[in-house]
Amino acid sequence: MSIASSGPADLLRSSRSSLKWTRYPEGVLPLFVAEMDYPVSERIREAIIERVRTSDLGYIDSAGPLADAFSRFAQRRWGWTVDPAWVRVATDVSVGIVESLRFGVASGSPVVVCSPVYPPFFELVEEAGLPLVDVPMLERVEGWQLDLARIEEAFIAGARAVLLCNPHNPLGVPHDREALVDLAMLAARHDVLVIADEVHAPLTHHGAVFTPFATVAAEVGARSVTVTSASKGWNMAGMKCALMVPSDARTLAMLDRFPQEVASRTSILGLHANVAAYGDEEWLDATISRIMRNDALLAHLLHRKLPVVHYRRPTATYLGWLDFRDLGFGMDPAERVLQDARVALNSGPAFGAAGRGHARINFACDPTVLEEAVERMASAFA
CATH class of the missing domain: 3.40.640.10 (Type I PLP-dependent aspartate aminotransferase-like (Major domain))
Known part of the structure; x- marks a missing residue:
């Protein structure tokens, strides 16, 4: 299956060097490791720059x-x-x-x-x-x-x-x-x-x-x-x-x-x-609001496009726990999702025996990336 890459994800891949953007090849949407795609707060950036300016290292x-x-x-x-x-x-x-x-x-x-x-x-x-x-x-x-x-x-x-x-x-x-x-x-x-x-x-x-x-x-x-x-x-x-x-x-x-x-x-x-x-609680509160909007979007997308994947919505974090057991993908559905949909999730069994048949998704990303990820999975597993 030919899968087009995502614009916002491409931009981040070209500018960031953390493992989120280097572990998987281009074309894979990285929604696994717990890193947000959002810019760091200006107060944090200035604090770091000030330490460097004063050679306080x-x-x-x-x-x-x-x-x-x-x-x-x-x-x-x-x-x-x-x-x-x-x-x-x-x-x-x-x-x-x-x-x-x-x-x-x-x-x-x-x-x-x-x-x-x-x-x-x-x-x-x-x-x-x-x-x-x-x-x-x-x-x-x-x-x-x-x-x-x-x-x-x-x-x-x-x-x-x-x-x-x-x-x-x-x-x-x-x-x-x-x-x-x-x-x-x-x-x-x-x-x-x-x-x-x-x-x-x-x-x-x-x-x-x-x-x-x-x-x-x-x-x-x-x-x-x-x-x-x-x-x-x-x-x-x-x-x-x-x-x-x-x-x-x-x-x-x-x-x-x-x-x-x-x-x-x-x-x-x-x-x-x-x-x-x-x-900097102002940045934190705004970020939580973004996360909550994406949580609602993920729930909506799954209900509409992939209702067989069960999602109990969180009340903290930007991490979603997805239940793939009704799809019959075995212990580690993240393997199938990566192979067939080119979306990288966290393997459920890594979280212990209770994680079998599950995968973790990081939804702290641009909404268009989340939409593309669910669309890829829905197309792959239709």
Whole structure:
């Protein structure tokens, strides 16, 4: 099948060098990796340029101005009171997670993840040398939910950490407060460390509610560390700077045992870009509105052109979880979509056993690209 290329995608391919635009050949629409196609905010660009102008390109050893910037953002956005003195930095979210596992979990103790979930979770648990227990999410009529009964069974059996994805990637669901309170109470009862990846939290859709896990952990005496960054919300994953925020003094002491390299390998440009980002909610709010329009467009296009693919609309992120099981494409429909429609999606099985028959789509792109992607799939699978 001859497939014409997409104008906006062609322009970005000619000017960008990230893996989103280099992994697949020309003619493939890249709707996989979690990078937005939108321009970075002017405040971030100016912050980076200013650091270069002053030749301020050395090492860092602390969060510095980022601690105050994040604290102010968290208070304004979510009513979360963060003590800037407790904020630590890491090279990126993955480094913050794996070091928390290494220093916060006893050797041989299992770690709970809830699939389908961000694929590096599986790799990070392995990197930390710990066994993994997958407790799949429950798909209910009212939405996706944590399987708290099975999570408690894992705690009773010896699991001593849980990797919480909040909002949940790839499902685009911010966990509701009641579920988080229940999880925190279980963690407190069994002395389990909760490592909350909240990197997509700034991308909670307008009208939806995001609850930081640390706010409920502190209420019930659970141990937790939140690992986050402006990298996803403001589209600068390559800037390499993340934050770690403990909910309790015991976890703060754990963070302070990390090697100095965890902080000093963090990018100074990334740190100042994060500071600028957390002060630019106008750009963030406009971007969320664009994402929400594309979410509505994707739902409409699938309903009209490819209704056999089921799509439960997210309330956070720019990532859609597509259910291809009724098409009978087997475990990994992304392979067929790439081969026959020349659209690159994320492979569902990479998100765990619960991802079989599914694929993840990134819809933070020009609407015409999204229209072409669905048209290609509809034509290929008619």
